[in-house]
Amino acid sequence: MSEEEWLRQDRLPHIFCAGCGNGTVINCTLSAVEQIGWKKQDTIFVSGIGCSSRAPGYISTDSLHTTHGRALAFATGIKLANPGLNVVVFTGDGDLAAIGGNHFIHACRRNIDITVVCMNNMIYGMTGGQGSPTTPLGGLSTTTPYGSKEPAFDLCGLASAAGANYVARWTSYHVRELTRSILTGLETPGFSFIESLVQCPTNYGRRNRFKQVTDQIEYFRSHTILVEKAVRMKEKGEEVPADMILSGEFVRRNRPALGVRP
């Protein structure tokens, strides 16, 4: 089988804007699912509301498109009702961190055996570009026309502190690494959280000096730094530039998990 067979051919091309990174993350996830060799009938994709949450609609397995922010609650229900199913959640930054924030920390705390792929586009894309909890400091959006004055939410830090078993962050430029991390997440028993920064050319890029889609990808390429390297720099007493995006694997541990297949 190939990734192409996991897609619902009749639904393509999808409705994401030209150059939207969500499509890349779908590719990476399907590639990882393909590598781990799951069967279509035992795999289920769950999502909430938002641009990213349209993703399961293009995948030819069972899927749930649930209410805003509640994807994790539905996924917990599925996993507890039938631990034999493999559950993957697609979610966005607003869906996960703002509206569904409480579900997120408690899913981490319970360490339920699901994999969450968060496509973080740093803005509310579907509703017209309002600032989200992950809009970086100084980022322009329709609700922060003079630049965001609030510090952004570090979702990986939150997941690590709340008790997830596997936490990683990449961007949509790092397709290989992202695929590898999603694969590790799928293999890990317990809650795995993979955050991927994605470009949003229509709402974020257009307002933040990224004229072309490729400009934002170039930015991701030049402004990411591996966690290990950041730690080394700190040990040497060097300053890690504030606008650098920390990427890599943050946590890999073995806390007792809920809902693991007996």
Add this chain to the structure above:
Amino acid sequence: MRLQIDERRCKGCNLCTLVCPYRIFKPGKRANLRGVIVPELDRPERCANCRLRDLYGRTLCGMCQMICPDQAISWVKEEEHVPKKVAIEY
């Protein structure tokens, strides 16, 4: 194997032009029927995947396919060239 861009899916974001180590994709110039400026392929037979995929039995490189948000890039089997006899009637 032959590299191809599915014109019905491509939305012309030019991400593929960034990642190919051989710079096979070039930003296009003319809009197609759907109004999308699809990238042009510059000597696609250089692609590592086109040349060696059958030999290794797996996808090599494949960066363009992975990063393409619209699942527009694929490889198709080339049909072997069969010489045809043409009967000419006088």
